[in-house]
Every structure is written in structure tokens, then in C-alpha cells.
Amino acid sequence: MSDKNEKWNDLLNQSFEYPEALSGVENRLEKRIIKKQRNRRTLLSSISAIAASLLFVILVNTSTAFASIVSDIPLIGKLAEYVKFDKGLSNAVENDYVQEVNLTAWDENEKLLLPYVIADEKNLVLFFQLPQEFKQESNQWVNIKLQEMFDGISGEKIEGFSYSTSSLPAEGREQNNGLIMQDYHFSEGNLPRSIDIEVIVEMETFINSQDERVVFDEVAETEKGPIIEEIGTFRFHIDFEKFGEPITYVLNENQIIMGQEIIVEDMVVYPTGTEVTFRFPKENTAWIKGLELEVEQTGDILYKGSNGISGTHDEENNWMRVYIESNYFEEPKKQELVIKGIRLLDKEEEFITIDLDNKTINPVIDGTELQEVIKHSGKADLIFSTITTNDDSFGMFSHQYKDEEGNYYEYKEEGSYITDSLMKTKITVEYPVSGKIILQRSLTPKLLLEEPIRISLPLQE
Amino acid sequence: MLGAKGIDKKSYISLVTENKEMMYRVAFGYLRNETKALDAVDEAVYLGYVHSHELKEPKFLKTWLTRILINECYKILRKDKREVIMELLPEETYNIADDSLSLKLAVQNLPEDLRKIIVLRYFGGYTISETAEIIEIPEGTVATRTRKALGILRVEISE
Structure with missing residues (x-):
């Protein structure tokens, strides 16, 4: 069999590796159907002019009596389609x-x-x-x-x-x-x-x-x-109309994750998103570069990281804000903030020296190797290979690099992709006179905690 | 709660159970990501249920559901297509190195009319006839586009 055909069969076989969550499709469908029926009953009990139009949309979707006007769904009904990937935004639209x-x-x-x-x-x-x-x-x-x-x-x-x-x-x-x-x-x-x-x-x-x-x-x-x-x-x-008042949970919880101290300061819930603020003591030996969070209720995942935006931090990495979907419009219930994963960068491994002639990284980084150096027209393409899991993709380096004299440069080109649990990252630099450059690492592979950290959220009135 | 005329909820859910693996493979073929493929399947089966009263013939439910699934995959792809950052943010990388065409990326980079055929036929396991029915094109066109797509991918499969 040709090499290409082998790869083709491997590619097809990957689609047969069914995730465990596939077994829950029917249960999730049933829950959504029940929730839709419940929402319809709730809307019926508090009619306003705008709520009436939203009610119209929901009834159109679920009742055969309105089937003839499905094609005339008002524009506001389309918004629900657009925001459905974000549970918080979906709730915002549903709650007018x-x-x-x-x-x-x-x-x-x-x-x-x-x-x-x-x-x-x-x-x-x-x-x-x-x-x-x-x-x-x-x-x-x-x-x-x-x-x-x-x-x-x-x-x-x-x-x-x-x-x-x-x-x-x-x-x-x-x-x-x-x-x-x-x-x-x-x-x-x-x-x-x-x-x-x-x-x-x-x-x-x-x-x-x-x-x-x-x-x-x-x-x-x-x-x-x-x-x-x-x-x-x-x-x-x-x-803008008056913004919805945020709901603040003051937590001030100290946690130790993989030897690093993390202070969970607070969680502020806005109508469209939730911000959780963390602080990190200077004594930590590693930078906390990312946290994977969820809000759970009786073991079920309710809200998770927002699509496309996960967090920001200050320049010194003393604090970080992580964004997850909002539960602003939910009835107050006993919930937990769960820390499921973390990205750590050892402070002593933040800056690495790349020897382009010998293709080495110093200090050596576990799970990462410099796979290729391609010289062309006074430049060099550096291709790094990093072991990753669950299609975890991230930016490895800061957007600037420096030479051994301390001069800063910007990358000419940067890109990455994942194939078979390996993340390939390519950067293009000017070929240095000394043959060496210094890169600043930015993010690292996500580590999932064997025992997620659970923080009870106080019940709001 | 009834869905399509003549199909009750229990029967619909049975149909979902029967076809969810195929649906997952099709979504995975499009999206190349387990979580997104699951999201697409979840959304498609839900939309299929709430809109099933629009279906004229219950016997076409499987075909119809596959079309809904493909639309959901498009929506996810559209949503992922652009991300513009005004300040440096961690977590996301967005540019695919353009000299790195693994077979996976090659499928993603196929023109849409060819990609649809490849995903339905080889990930979904649909025959030429079933694929023609889903996409609503002649069987001959399905065969032609299959050959063209495999040619671009440089994969030899005897039909």
C-alpha cells in the first residue's frame, strides 16, 4: 500500500475513535427538549411587548400550529442561532x-x-x-x-x-x-x-x-x-441602555496546584460573561500562564471557557483574569467553580537560547524539540515540535526575539498546526551573525489536574 | 411532544442512536476536532427534532438530518474562521503554516463542493446514490467530483 494511502486510512480511522461523550447524545437531547418546554412555560407567565415577540419565535420552532410561518421568523430569532455556542449569550438573548x-x-x-x-x-x-x-x-x-x-x-x-x-x-x-x-x-x-x-x-x-x-x-x-x-x-x-449590574462573589481562596500558590480572588458575573480573577505570589517558581475553569452543579458542567477568549494577565504575571460563560440569568443554586487544568512555565526556562547551526535549545525543554532549521535568503525558518494532547494548540513564543547583543527583532512569519498530538510551530527570523537567538516562551501545554480543585460559590439572594 | 408527523420522540431518539456514530464521523471529517464534532452532532439532532414537523416524508429523516448536520459544521467553521486580537492574548494560535499540508489539512483545503463529497463518502460511509440524494446532485456528478477530489489528495482508491 502506498504511503499516501496508508495516511489516508489512518485519517479515516481517527474518525472511528468515538469519544465517550457520544454515548450521551440522547440524554443531552432529552434534557434540551425538557428545558425548551420549561422556558416556554416561564415566558408565558410574564408577557411584555418584546417578550411576546421572543415567545412567538420559540412557539414557531416547536409547535405544528405555527409551521406555516416558520419562514417568517423575525430577525431577533436569528440572534439565538448566532450565539448558541455560548451558553451565557444564549441565556442573555432568551432573557431579553x-x-x-x-x-x-x-x-x-x-x-x-x-x-x-x-x-x-x-x-x-x-x-x-x-x-x-x-x-x-x-x-x-x-x-x-x-x-x-x-x-x-x-x-x-x-x-x-x-x-x-x-x-x-x-x-x-x-x-x-x-x-x-x-x-x-x-x-x-x-x-x-x-x-x-x-x-x-x-x-x-x-x-x-x-x-x-x-x-x-x-x-x-x-x-x-x-x-x-x-x-x-x-x-x-x-x-447603550443601562448595563445589568454584575454579581460579585468574593472568594479569597488560597490553593496550591503543582507546587504553585494560586489565590482565587473573586468571580464577577456579568450578563454576557464571567471574569474570575487570580493572584500569584512572587515566590512561585513558575509563571501561571493559563487556567481551565468550569462552573458545575451536582457534577454537571454548566458553564465553561468562552470560545475564543480565555484570559488576560498583567505584564509581570502577578494576576490573571480568566473568562467563562455567564450564569447571570440562572436561578441561584449551589454551584462550584472548578479548576480543571493549568499551564505552567518554569521561571528559569522562560528565556531559551537557540543555536541555529547546531539545532539545539538551551535549557532543554521537556516535550519540545527544534526539528528543522531551513536557511534561505538571509533568513531562517525554525520548526519546533511540541508534544500536546487533546488538540491543545497555543502560541509558544512572545512576538519578539533578541540576539546575543540584546537587540530586539520581530518575527517575519509565525504559524502553527497540530498533527497526531504534535504541535508544529514555525517562526521565521533573520539569520543571526552569531548563529544564536534568544526566544521568550509564552505558553506551555495544558496540564489537566487528576484531582480538579473545587471551590463552592456562595448562594446569591 | 411530537416531532414529524408520524414520528414520535421515542422513534426519533432511536434514529439518533442508530446514526449518531455516522454523524460524528461526518462532523469530525469537517471539523477535525472531537469537541466541535460533538457540538455539531448535539445541535443537529436537536434542530432536527424541533423542525421535524417541516419534513414531508418521515422516510427521508436520515438524509434530512445529515443536511442539518452539514449546515451546523459550516456554522462552526464560519465562527472559527476569523479571530482578530487587538492586544496580545494567550491561548489561541490562528495561522496555519502554509507549507505543511498534511492529508488532514489537504481535506480541509479542498473546494467546498469536493470536500462535502469526500466527507460524506469516506467518513460518513454513504454510497454514491445516498450522497447524491443528500446533496441533491446527479449520481454521475458525485462520481466525477469524487475522482477529482481523490486526484487532488493524491489518494488511489478503487471504486
């Missing part, structure tokens, strides 16, 4: 924590809509919408990129946040009513009550058919990838 802003911005003849937002002090979710008349071919994706954000009252530029954004392909556009979601998290400071935001709408055109390969090569001579065209720049002024 959505602000209808109905804004429109123009750039000459192009228009962009902003019908809904979800906001609290720490998180902002924007639902942009392309107008119906916006033309999009089957091989085109629409992206929205943030340019700038300002405080809507003081005019100060807002910084210290991160965001993730969805893209919209032509396929599925009708189903999604042309919605594009952006999710902002304000790790430093709070979201102001009013903002001015400027975004760019781009069209990405993919040439993905072999028949058109010649055309692609002619057009994309100097760069690979899709063709990007700017559609327009759009500005919005948003005044």
Missing part, C-alpha cells in the same frame, strides 16, 4: 437582554445596518447586517474589520480590548439574514455607556476551482490567497 438599536451607516452608495447589540460593562456583541440588495457571488465572503473605537462622550480612543468576528459566505446568507456578529471583550477598563465605532466592510473573493487555476496564478502573482476588495467605511454612534 438584547438592545434594538436599528442603526444605518452609509459610505456613498453602500449601506451597512446595525440592528441589535448586547452589552454590559465588559462585553459587547454587535450584530451587523448586510442590506438585502448587497450583491455577493457564491465564491465571495464578506468580512467586517474594526478600524477604531472612541468613547462617545469624551472622544477618547478606547484600547485594551480584544474582539472576534464572524464572516459571511454567500451560501447561508439568506438563512442568516445577512448577519455578521462581532464579540468584544474589555479586559482593561469598562465599556463606556456611549461609543463611536468605525468599521470597514471587505469582500474576499476565492478562486477555488481547478479550472480557474490559470486565472488565479495570473492575478495572484505576488501574493497567495483570496482577492480582497474594500466595500466601504462605516461609522456608528451607539448609546
Whole structure:
């Protein structure tokens, strides 16, 4: 059998390695059906104008009597589809924590809509919408990129946040009513009550058919990838409704994990997300670079790490905030904060010297090797191989490196991927005169605790 | 609570039990991640249940459920497609080294019309005829696209 065919069979066989959780599909389905029925009864008992429209959506999804109007689901019903991967945001939408802003911005003849937002002090979710008349071919994706954000009252530029954004392909556009979601998290400071935001709408055109390969090569001579065209720049002024008051749990719990002291300071629950703050004494011998958290109730996982954002820390690594889904709209019940995993970086192994000529790392790092050094045009591609588990993927190095004289440089190129429990990381550097560079390690493989740490959360009134 | 006309909850759940392994393999073929594949399966079986009254013929439930599953996989892929960080954050790496095409990535990088065929036929185990029914294209087109996809992947499989 050819090598390629062997790899093909290995690839197919991986899909036959069924996880244990697959056996619970039926139970999870039954629980969701019961919960949906319960939510419908709860909504029926407290009707408001907006709740009535939400009720309409839920009834449309579950009752044959409304089957004929399934195709006319109001736009707000689509939001639930977009946020369903985040239990906290799903609950926010179900509990009517959505602000209808109905804004429109123009750039000459192009228009962009902003019908809904979800906001609290720490998180902002924007639902942009392309107008119906916006033309999009089957091989085109629409992206929205943030340019700038300002405080809507003081005019100060807002910084210290991160965001993730969805893209919209032509396929599925009708189903999604042309919605594009952006999710902002304000790790430093709070979201102001009013903002001015400027975004760019781009069209990405993919040439993905072999028949058109010649055309692609002619057009994309100097760069690979899709063709990007700017559609327009759009500005919005948003005044937010009163943010939901956060719920604070003061914990001040000292824990020792793998010989390192961790102080769980507090947990603050906002309508759209939860922040758990940790402090680390200077006496620790390792930096705490990441923590995997869950909120559990009677052994069931209720809320876990938020998709796309897991945590931030200060420059000295004295504190860290970890983000998980919110349980803001849940009835108060006995719950536990569970620490399931940790990323540790030995302080003495934070900086490593790479000898490009001899392909060595000093000090030696367990589980990581410098697999390849490829010299080209005065540069070098360094390919590292790190043992990892459960498709755990992370950034190994800080974005800068230095030479032995202490001069700093930025990477030319950086990328990573996982294959068969090995994470390959590639960086491209200028080939150093001395043949050596010094890298600063950033993250390490996640270690799952054999005995997770459980912290009881006080019952809130 | 009834789903499709003539299909009660118990029968629907039996169908899920019968097909969940196949569904997982299809989702895994698309998403290459155990957790995301499970999420896609969970979501698809739930949506299949709440929308099953829209299904005209109960005998097409399996095909219909597979289509819902594929849409769920697209949604997850779309959600993962872009992540832009304004400040340096730990945990996520986002760029795939473009000179590293393992077979896994090669499948992911196939044009969508070919990837769908490969995932259904070789991960899902569907025949040409079943695949044609799910995607709603002629059987001949399924066969042609299969050969094309295997050619791109440089895998030789006798049909």
C-alpha cells in the first residue's frame, strides 16, 4: 500500500475513535427538549411587548400550529442561532437582554445596518447586517474589520480590548439574514455607556476551482490567497441602555496546584460573561500562564471557557483574569467553580537560547524539540515540535526575539498546526551573525489536574 | 411532544442512536476536532427534532438530518474562521503554516463542493446514490467530483 494511502486510512480511522461523550447524545437531547418546554412555560407567565415577540419565535420552532410561518421568523430569532455556542449569550438573548438599536451607516452608495447589540460593562456583541440588495457571488465572503473605537462622550480612543468576528459566505446568507456578529471583550477598563465605532466592510473573493487555476496564478502573482476588495467605511454612534449590574462573589481562596500558590480572588458575573480573577505570589517558581475553569452543579458542567477568549494577565504575571460563560440569568443554586487544568512555565526556562547551526535549545525543554532549521535568503525558518494532547494548540513564543547583543527583532512569519498530538510551530527570523537567538516562551501545554480543585460559590439572594 | 408527523420522540431518539456514530464521523471529517464534532452532532439532532414537523416524508429523516448536520459544521467553521486580537492574548494560535499540508489539512483545503463529497463518502460511509440524494446532485456528478477530489489528495482508491 502506498504511503499516501496508508495516511489516508489512518485519517479515516481517527474518525472511528468515538469519544465517550457520544454515548450521551440522547440524554443531552432529552434534557434540551425538557428545558425548551420549561422556558416556554416561564415566558408565558410574564408577557411584555418584546417578550411576546421572543415567545412567538420559540412557539414557531416547536409547535405544528405555527409551521406555516416558520419562514417568517423575525430577525431577533436569528440572534439565538448566532450565539448558541455560548451558553451565557444564549441565556442573555432568551432573557431579553438584547438592545434594538436599528442603526444605518452609509459610505456613498453602500449601506451597512446595525440592528441589535448586547452589552454590559465588559462585553459587547454587535450584530451587523448586510442590506438585502448587497450583491455577493457564491465564491465571495464578506468580512467586517474594526478600524477604531472612541468613547462617545469624551472622544477618547478606547484600547485594551480584544474582539472576534464572524464572516459571511454567500451560501447561508439568506438563512442568516445577512448577519455578521462581532464579540468584544474589555479586559482593561469598562465599556463606556456611549461609543463611536468605525468599521470597514471587505469582500474576499476565492478562486477555488481547478479550472480557474490559470486565472488565479495570473492575478495572484505576488501574493497567495483570496482577492480582497474594500466595500466601504462605516461609522456608528451607539448609546447603550443601562448595563445589568454584575454579581460579585468574593472568594479569597488560597490553593496550591503543582507546587504553585494560586489565590482565587473573586468571580464577577456579568450578563454576557464571567471574569474570575487570580493572584500569584512572587515566590512561585513558575509563571501561571493559563487556567481551565468550569462552573458545575451536582457534577454537571454548566458553564465553561468562552470560545475564543480565555484570559488576560498583567505584564509581570502577578494576576490573571480568566473568562467563562455567564450564569447571570440562572436561578441561584449551589454551584462550584472548578479548576480543571493549568499551564505552567518554569521561571528559569522562560528565556531559551537557540543555536541555529547546531539545532539545539538551551535549557532543554521537556516535550519540545527544534526539528528543522531551513536557511534561505538571509533568513531562517525554525520548526519546533511540541508534544500536546487533546488538540491543545497555543502560541509558544512572545512576538519578539533578541540576539546575543540584546537587540530586539520581530518575527517575519509565525504559524502553527497540530498533527497526531504534535504541535508544529514555525517562526521565521533573520539569520543571526552569531548563529544564536534568544526566544521568550509564552505558553506551555495544558496540564489537566487528576484531582480538579473545587471551590463552592456562595448562594446569591 | 411530537416531532414529524408520524414520528414520535421515542422513534426519533432511536434514529439518533442508530446514526449518531455516522454523524460524528461526518462532523469530525469537517471539523477535525472531537469537541466541535460533538457540538455539531448535539445541535443537529436537536434542530432536527424541533423542525421535524417541516419534513414531508418521515422516510427521508436520515438524509434530512445529515443536511442539518452539514449546515451546523459550516456554522462552526464560519465562527472559527476569523479571530482578530487587538492586544496580545494567550491561548489561541490562528495561522496555519502554509507549507505543511498534511492529508488532514489537504481535506480541509479542498473546494467546498469536493470536500462535502469526500466527507460524506469516506467518513460518513454513504454510497454514491445516498450522497447524491443528500446533496441533491446527479449520481454521475458525485462520481466525477469524487475522482477529482481523490486526484487532488493524491489518494488511489478503487471504486
